[in-house]
Every structure is written in C-alpha cells, then in structure tokens.
Amino acid sequence: MAVGLRHFTARAGNGSGEPILDTDNGEELVHVQPSVSVAVGDRAPESPGTLYITTRQVIWLSELDREKGYAVYFLSLSLHAVSRDPEAYPSPCIYTQIETEADEVEDESEDSDSECSEVLDLSKIREMRFIPSDANQLDTLFQVFCECAELNPEPIEEGEEEGHNWIFSADQLEDEAGAGDDVEWHFSQNPTNTIGHSNGHHDLASSVLELQINDQRFEDAEEMEQDSDTGHHHQSQHLQD
Secondary structure: OOOOOEEOOOEHHHHOOOEOOOHHHOOOEEEEEEEEEEEEOOOOOOOOEEEEEEOOEEEEEEOOOOOOEEEEEHHHEEEEEEEOOOOOOOOOEEEEEEOOOOOOOOOOOOOHHHHHOOOOOHHHOOEEEEEEOOHHHHHHHHHHHHHHHHOOOOOOOOOOOOOOOOOOOHHHHHHHHHOOOOOOOOOOOOHHHOOEEEOOOOHHHHHHHHHHHHHHHHHHHHHHHHHHHHHHHHHHHHHHO
C-alpha cells in the first residue's frame, strides 16, 4: 500500500466518471461531496472538484481536468479536523496531516511561485485541506472521516501496547467505566465535542489524553484537600469541648 499523498486518475466511463475502486478486496464508496476545492501543501486551492470518501481512502477528482486527481489512504492520515478559524486559514475546511515515507521534514518549495510549477512532488506533502463550497457540510464530512478512519486502525507492532487511539467506541467506554472506580480518565461520548481525530500515538492525541488525566487528578486533589480541612475542623471542635 502506497504511503502518503499520490496522484489518482483511474476513472470509470472512459475517464469521465467516478473513481475505480478496489472492489475485489472489499473497498466501498461511502460518501460523495461535489464542489470541493483542495489545497495541497501551501499551494492555492485547486478549481472545485468532487470528493469521494471510501472505506479505505480519500479521493479528490478535478471537474475541469480529467487527468488531475489526488488520493490518500486513511492509514496515511495522521490527523483530520474541522478548521473554521480565519486566522488559521481563510476558508472553513477539513484540515488533514499526511504521513510520508521521509523520516525528516524537508523544506518544501511550496511558495507562490510553485503555482506555476508543472511537477508537484507529492512525497513531500504533509498537509492538505478540503474546502467545500457549502461550509455547512463540514460536520457531515468530518463525521464520515471519523467513521472511515475507524475502519482503518493503525497496525499495532509486536510489543506495543494497545490503547493509543484517541477515538473510543461506546462499548469500550462502558467496559472501562465498569472496570472499577480507580479509572482516572474518561472521554466524552458526545460526538459534537470531538475537535479532531488522530490515529496512533501522535502528539495531539497524547496532549488531549494528558489533559484529561491532569484534570481528573486535579479534581481528586481538591476533594482530598476538602476532606482534610473537614477533618481538622472536627478535631478542633473536639479539643474545644
């Protein structure tokens, strides 16, 4: 399976239809969103195209240039999130981070002059944004991204502990809750509270988990301090009596 962003031109109907999927191995089309622009790296957004989300990958095909298209497997998406902050990006979009085969981040010549470049080195692209013409579709797209990402969990290497994934199912949450009162962390079961999705033990997921743990320990410390104060108050009363 190819790692990172790649060109995609395999279309049905003599190159004018939907993308050709690997149906023999169970790949299925989950969602189609027309009128979506894509911004690769620091480049300006491409002309609108159609976004296809399958059980294995995200595919974007240009509506104007039948030879232009991009695809990335969910296993290569280390993070996806909804971006509505105009200071982060001018248009509301689905922001994604892409894992590549390179071990170190190399300088990308993705400045304004790159718009004139005919050859784009996709092996260096680590960010991509999907910009729907209708910003109201962002939440739907994000939910589909989450559902399909869960169908493609990051392979766990031998000796590596499980439990690095940020998103937990309701059944897992119930199992943890019933395991005992010493569980020090929890996740919200309300999907509207989810701000992003990260597969594997990436920094964002670790930061959120650490925040959850520290918050819970802070609350426990406050309760212990209150109990201690109450004990001293009772002891003081007994001495006065």
